[in-house]
Amino acid sequence: MKILVLNEAKQSGGYAVEKRCAVSASTVKRLSKKGIQVVVEAGAGELSGVDDALFVREGATIAQDLAAELASADVLACVNRPTPEQIQQLKAGAMVIGHIDPFFQQDLVEQLAKQQLTTLSVEMIPRSSRAQKMDALSSQASLAGYVMMLQAANHLPSIAPMMMTPSGTIKPAKVFIIGAGVAGLQAIATAKRMGANVLAYDTRPVVAEQVESLGGKFLKIDLGDTGQTKDGYAKELTDEQKAKQQDAQRDAIADSDIVITTAQLFGRKPPVLIRKDTLALMKPGSVVVDMAALSGGNVEGSVAGEIATVEGVTVIGTGNWSQQVAKDATDMYANNLFNLIDEFFDDEAGQFKLDLEDDILAQSVITHGGAIINSMLNNAYAGA
Numbered sequence: 001m002k003i004l005v006l007n008e009a010k011q012s013g014g015y016a017v018e019k020r021c022a023v024s025a026s027t028v029k030r031l032s033k034k035g036i037q038v039v040v041e042a043g044a045g046e047l048s049g050v051d052d053a054l055f056v057r058e059g060a061t062i063a064q065d066l067a068a069e070l071a072s073a074d075v076l077a078c079v080n081r082p083t084p085e086q087i088q089q090l091k092a093g094a095m096v097i098g099h100i101d102p103f104f105q106q107d108l109v110e111q112l113a114k115q116q117l118t119t120l121s122v123e124m125i126p127r128s129s130r131a132q133k134m135d136a137l138s139s140q141a142s143l144a145g146y147v148m149m150l151q152a153a154n155h156l157p158s159i160a161p162m163m164m165t166p167s168g169t170i171k172p173a174k175v176f177i178i179g180a181g182v183a184g185l186q187a188i189a190t191a192k193r194m195g196a197n198v199l200a201y202d203t204r205p206v207v208a209e210q211v212e213s214l215g216g217k218f219l220k221i222d223l224g225d226t227g228q229t230k231d232g233y234a235k236e237l238t239d240e241q242k243a244k245q246q247d248a249q250r251d252a253i254a255d256s257d258i259v260i261t262t263a264q265l266f267g268r269k270p271p272v273l274i275r276k277d278t279l280a281l282m283k284p285g286s287v288v289v290d291m292a293a294l295s296g297g298n299v300e301g302s303v304a305g306e307i308a309t310v311e312g313v314t315v316i317g318t319g320n321w322s323q324q325v326a327k328d329a330t331d332m333y334a335n336n337l338f339n340l341i342d343e344f345f346d347d348e349a350g351q352f353k354l355d356l357e358d359d360i361l362a363q364s365v366i367t368h369g370g371a372i373i374n375s376m377l378n379n380a381y382a383g384a
Contacts, residue, residue, distance in 0.1 A: 001035075001036050001037065001074045001345075001351050002036075002072060002074050002075070003036055003037070003073070003076075004039050004040075004041075004069050004070065004073035004075070004077070005021065005022045005023050005060075005077050006041050006078060007041040007042065007044040008020075008044070008078065008080060010043070011080075018047075018323070019048060019323040019326035019329075020323060020326050020329050020330045020333060021044050021045045021047075021079065021334070022078055022097075022334060022337060023038065023040065023044075023045075023055075023060075023077065023337070023338075024045075024048075024330055024331050024334035024335070025045075025050050025054050025055060025057075026331070026334070026335075027334040027335060027337065028040075028058040028060045029058040029059055030342075031059075031341070032058065032059030032060070033059075034345060035347075036341075038059065038060040038061070039061050039063050039069050040060045040062055040063065041063045041069075048326040048329070049327045049330075050330070070086060071089055073090065074095065074352075075095045075096075075341075075352065076090060076094060076098075077097050078096065078097065078098030079099060079333060080098055080099050080101075081098050081099065081101065081108060082096060082098070087111055087115055090115060092116035093117075093118070095117070095118040095119070095120060095352060095354075096112060096117055096118070097120045097340070099122055100112075100123070101121075101123070102121050102124070102374075103377065104295075106381050109366060109372060109377065110372070112366075112367045113370055113371055113372050116370050118354060118365060118367065119365065119368075120361070120366070121366050122134075122136040122137070122364070123137055123266075124363050124364040124366060124374065124376075126360060126363050126364070134336050134339045134340040134343065134360070135336065136333055139333065140322040140329060140333065141183040141186075142183065142186045142332075143186075143325055143329050143332070144183045144291065144321035144322050145182065145183035145184060145185065145186025145188075145262070146187070147322065148183070148187055148289045148291060148316075148321055149190040149191050149194070149258075149260065149289075150190070151324075152175075152258045152260060152287045152289050153173075153194060153258070155287045155314050156173065156258060156285070156286075156287050157285045158173060158285075160173045160191070160194040160195050160196040161194060161195020161196065162195060172195055172197050173257040174196070174255060174256045174258070175196045175197065175199070175256060175257065175258045175260070176201075176219075176249075176252050176253060176255075176256040176258070176260075177191070177198065177216070177262070178200075178249065178260070178262065178263060178298070179201075179202055179262035179263045180200050180201075180202035180204075180207040180210060181202075181207075183262045183291060184200065184202070184260070185207075185210060185214065187262065188200055188215075188216045189214045191216075191258075192214060196258070198215065198216035198217065199216065199217045199219055199252055199256070200216045200217070200218055200219065201218070201219040201221065201249060201252070202218075203237060203245070205220075219248075219252055221244070221245060223237065223244055224241065236268065236271070237271065245273070246273065246274075249273070249274075250278050253274060253279075253281065253282060254278070256282070257286055259274070259282075259287075259288045260291070261274065261288070261289070261291060261292065261298035262291045262292075262298075263292065263298050264291065264292050264295065267376070267380060270292035270295055270296050270298055271298065273298045273299065274288065274298065274299045275300045276310060279299070279300075279311040279315070280312075282311070282313050284312045284313075285312075285314070287313070287315075288302075288314070290315060290316065291321070293305070293316075293317025293319055294319035294320070297317065301315060302316075302317040303315075304319065305317065344358075344361070
């Protein structure tokens with residue numbers, strides 16, 4: 001089996017520069033030991049701290065003719081998704097693995113199906129105990145939580161911890177984190193390590209204990225029935241619940257030096273949690289980080305990919321958070337991909353065993369045999 005890894009920093013046509021790589025030196029070595037041929041496009045690992053020579057030492061070969069390698073690859077391993085031009089060059093029956101963003105890339109998904117490609121979207125991997133080692137969304141979200149808190153602290157015109165000085169005591173910064181999923185919990189942990197006072201909120205009361213175990217306080221708001229999906233994602237709120245939530249959070253936001261929003265809905269546009277009139281209540285120089293800025297935004301006035309000033313508040317919507325720590329992000333993502341391939345690799349046949357009855361593959365494989373086979377996606381496209 002041949003795996004091809006692209007240099008995604010070279011992507012064009014509206015694709016963001018990607019600093020991460022789908023393989024690390026360590027996973028190349030482990031894949032090679034399984035008899036898998038790994039071909040890497042030149043420079044694929046440079047932005048995450050791995051040069052071509054190290055990949056070669058661990059068993060990979062560097063692609064000399066990318067078009068020929070695309071035409072012969074059995075698996076195309078991506079961090080994000082291939083371009084339409086690359087998809088056209090892949091042979092029928094090849095597998096594409098990556099962050100496909102399938103709910104918002106219908107044309108690309110239809111092209112993948114038309115090209116007779118098997119597509120595994122890592123976003124669709126279920127959050128189950130067995131799939132935990134393959135859960136790329138969680139691994140990258142954990143790093144995002146860390147990076148968002150660092151970015152907020154860097155833009156705040158004061159320090160995070162309490163400090164006793166000869167001229168008096170500096171009070172600790174107040175940090176309010178909305179959403180206590182993987183990213184939110186890591187942001188809480190990072191803020192506490194920095195010495196800040198942390199308050200957090202989530203629509204799922206079940207996570208209050210996790211917030212408190214990290215040293216944060218949990219803001220309790222009675223919204224009635226909320227809960228979470230079977231995969232652990234927060235359920236979408238009604239308009240009434242959203243209005244009640246925003247009203248209850250207003251005082252906490254106004255009192256905070258830093259607010260980090262991490263609310264994202266699986267397969268849907270994220271909810272707007274903070275309006276401009278609420279931002280206007282915050283102290284000048286306060287910082288808000290909008291994790292969902294690139295996909296629609298939790299904060300009114302946030303600008304995708306940029307740092308904006310809204311009502312005197314610095315609103316960070318740069319996105320691509322885990323790329324700020326590209327080395328660790330690559331190591332984690334590459335391990336997720338190795339664990340996925342290892343789980344389904346048939347050592348005797350030397351191929352990826354595509355068992356669509358398996359609960360992990362049944363949910364994460366979205367195209368196969370010329371069709372889009374994921375019912376959730378087909379329902380979303382039908383209702384678009």
